[in-house]
Amino acid sequence: MNRIFLDVHALQTVPPSNLNRDDTGAPKSAVYGGVPRARVSSQAWKRATRTYFSDENLLDPSELGVRTKKVAEVLAARITDMDPALNGAEALRLAAEVIHGATGSKIEVPKRKTDAAKTDAAKTDAAKTDAAKTDAAKADAVRDGADEPAPESKYLMFLSARQLDGLAALAVKGADDIKAYLKDKDNKAHAREVADTRHSVDIALFGRMVADSADFNVDAAVQVAHAISVHRVDNESDYYTAVDDENTDAESGAGMIGTVDFNSATLYRYAALGVHQLAKNLGEGLREEEPRTAPVRRAVEAFVRSFLESLPTGKINTFGHHTLPDAVVVKLRTTRPISFVAAFEDPVTGASGHLREAVARLAEYIPEVERAYGDEESTLSWVLRVGPNTEKLSGLGTETQRLSDLVQSVGQAVAERLDKRA
Numbered sequence: 001m002n003r004i005f006l007d008v009h010a011l012q013t014v015p016p017s018n019l020n021r022d023d024t025g026a027p028k029s030a031v032y033g034g035v036p037r038a039r040v041s042s043q044a045w046k047r048a049t050r051t052y053f054s055d056e057n058l059l060d061p062s063e064l065g066v067r068t069k070k071v072a073e074v075l076a077a078r079i080t081d082m083d084p085a086l087n088g089a090e091a092l093r094l095a096a097e098v099i100h101g102a103t104g105s106k107i108e109v110p111k112r113k114t115d116a117a118k119t120d121a122a123k124t125d126a127a128k129t130d131a132a133k134t135d136a137a138k139a140d141a142v143r144d145g146a147d148e149p150a151p152e153s154k155y156l157m158f159l160s161a162r163q164l165d166g167l168a169a170l171a172v173k174g175a176d177d178i179k180a181y182l183k184d185k186d187n188k189a190h191a192r193e194v195a196d197t198r199h200s201v202d203i204a205l206f207g208r209m210v211a212d213s214a215d216f217n218v219d220a221a222v223q224v225a226h227a228i229s230v231h232r233v234d235n236e237s238d239y240y241t242a243v244d245d246e247n248t249d250a251e252s253g254a255g256m257i258g259t260v261d262f263n264s265a266t267l268y269r270y271a272a273l274g275v276h277q278l279a280k281n282l283g284e285g286l287r288e289e290e291p292r293t294a295p296v297r298r299a300v301e302a303f304v305r306s307f308l309e310s311l312p313t314g315k316i317n318t319f320g321h322h323t324l325p326d327a328v329v330v331k332l333r334t335t336r337p338i339s340f341v342a343a344f345e346d347p348v349t350g351a352s353g354h355l356r357e358a359v360a361r362l363a364e365y366i367p368e369v370e371r372a373y374g375d376e377e378s379t380l381s382w383v384l385r386v387g388p389n390t391e392k393l394s395g396l397g398t399e400t401q402r403l404s405d406l407v408q409s410v411g412q413a414v415a416e417r418l419d420k421r422a
Contacts, residue, residue, distance in 0.1 A: 004275035004417050005337045006300065006410065008307055010325035011230070011358055011390075013266045016238075017321035019312040020044040026235055026261040030228055033345040038229040038265035044312040045269070046224050049303070050202050052310040058302040063295075065160040065200035069152045072096050072107050074159075076150075078168035086175055089148055094171040094178050096151045101182035102167060102191040104213040107151045158208040160200030167194055197283065201299045204281035205273075221278035222271060222303065223337070229265035230344040230358045237261050260318060266354040268344055269325070271307055272337035275300065275414055276421070293418045301411040304330065305403065326355055327393055328384040329366070330406065332413050335375050340365055356389040363392035380413055382406055 018027045020040045030039040053059045066074055075098065076091035086094060096107035159167075170191055174181025182188050196216050199208075207220030237259050244255030279296045308325055316322075331338075343365035350357040370376070381397025384406045400406040 002276065002421070003334060003336075004414070004421070005333050005335070006273040006275055006304075006414070007331040007333065007337055007339075008269075008271045008273070008304060009329040009331075009340055009362075010269040010308060011266060011327040011355060011362070012227075012269060012323060012325040013355055014264060014321050014323055015319070016236075016262045016264045017319040018260065018262045018315040019321065020314050024261075027263050029233070029235065030226065032228055032341075033347050035232040035347050036234060037231075037347075038233040038263050038267065040227040040267065040312060042224040042226050044314070045227060045307070045310070046206055046222075048310040048312045049224075049306045050206065052306040053202065053302055056306070056309075058306055059201055059298070062161050063201045063298075065158055065203050066164070067156050067158040069154075069156055070150065071099060071153050071157045071159065072151045075099065075164055075167055075171070078164055079171050082168055083172045083175070086172065091171075092150055094175060095167075097178045097182065098167050098171045098174075098191065099153070099157075101188055102170075102195040103157075103210055103216055105153055105157065105210065106212070107153055109149045109151050155211055157210070158203055159195065160198060160203055162198040162200070163195055166198075167191065170194065199281050199283070201282070201295070201302065204278055205299065205303055218281055219277060221274045221281055223274075224307075225270040225339060225341065227267040227269040228341070228344075229354075230268050230361075231266065231348040231350075231354045233263050233265050235261050235263045260315065262315075262319065266348075266358055268341055268358070270339045270341065272339075273300065273303060274337075275418070279418060293415045296418060297411045297415045300414045301407045304410055305407050308403065324386075325384075326386050327359055327362075327390045328382075328403075328406065329362070329393065329396060330382045330384075330410055331397070332380040332410065332417070333375065334378045335373070338369060338373065340369065353389075359390050359392050363396065366396055382409060 018025075020028050022028050028039045028041055030037050054061065054064055068074060072092050072095040075095035079091045079094055080087045099105060099107050170181075170187070171178065174187065182191060199218060203218055205220065205222045208216070208218040210216035238261075239259050240257070241254035242256040244251075247255070275296065278299060279292075282295050282299065308328060311322065329340075340362060343361040344358065348354045348357045348361065370379070383393050383397045383399045384403060385391075385393050385399070398409070400409060
């Protein structure tokens with residue numbers, strides 16, 4: 001048994017909302033089965049899943065990473081925490097050098113910031129000239145207080161908390177002459193090792209791309225499909241007005257008018273998690289004292305809960321679209337990932353709602369796919385459902401009453417499968 005895949009399927013009904021906008025501000029859409037469908041991009045739901053880890057304290061901060069262009073500032077803060085004497089511009093310089101030495105990525109002040117700094121300097125010089133006649137010292141204070149722009153990566157860089165701590169320790173150790181320190185072959189090799197080991201859970205799950213050095217890329221263990229509606233959807237537009245609170249009775253009309261596009265849909269959501277890839281990415285684990293399977297199980301459980309409970313927050317203050325999946329089917333298999341989206345290639349047309357018919361489609365389609373392509377002996381299935389409209393899913397797997405029960409059962413099964421692979 002070399003491969004272990006976890007398939008997570010969900011049906012979720014969302015009321016009028018605009019979870020994920022395109023470049024015109026309208027909800028994203030796609031044509032599937034010859035008709036337009038509501039769509040929420042995989043990037044939107046992956047982002048929601050990743051932030052849910054920390055928002056709900058599903059994982060310890062030490063097990064998570066940060067993805068940012070401002071990586072020098074993040075690392076500089078850690079350097080200063082380790083050695084308060086290394087701060088400000090010096091900490092930023094050390095951070096930029098260490099990141100470059102470890103990953104090969106140039107960390108420089110963006111041209112737009114350099115140009116802006118020159119403009120600000122010119123304005124300060126002009127101010128100093130004008131002020132010199134009466135108060136030159138005041139202008140000097142303005143100039144002395146100007147901050148130098150911080151260097152940045154050219155792209156979003158994803159580093160774990162442990163990797164950042166390790167790089168900060170290297171920067172402090174070589175602070176006297178960081179360039180010479182990193183020219184040493186052993187020191188540079190160590191820096192590269194620090195940046196490419198002890199990956200955080202979110203890096204292990206969602207992968208990492210380092211444009212300047214493919215050696216640092218991490219293959220994602222999770223693939224998330226674009227969520228699409230099981231039925232035809234046409235976007236609508238809401239015309240709204242806002243009243244000026246200070247208007248008098250004599251001042252009629254709105255203080256502001258506008259429009260916002262929205263739709264409502266029953267979405268089919270799907271994610272495939274390669275447990276074997278996740279185990280490879282996490283390596284020997286994030287904590288020295290725990291068994292090899294523990295961090296993988298913790299990551300799997302956090303992902304399942306977060307993927308199902310998280311929600312993209314586009315226009316959420318406008319629409320308050322707080323819903324959860326009505327039906328969840330999870331399968332642990334050793335063949336290959338299988339999406340059940342084809343059950344909805346012919347769009348659902350239920351006149352009294354879409355969920356009941358969507359459930360009936362899945363209840364009929366899943367056994368047929370498993371009969372033709374599945375491996376009954378090695379595949380485990382679980383079902384979590386809400387309400388009478390989902391009753392037809394009852395026989396498709398072990399039925400759990402709560403999400404916590406589902407998460408625990410899946411995590412335990414994953415750990416047992418991993419133990420068998422060892």
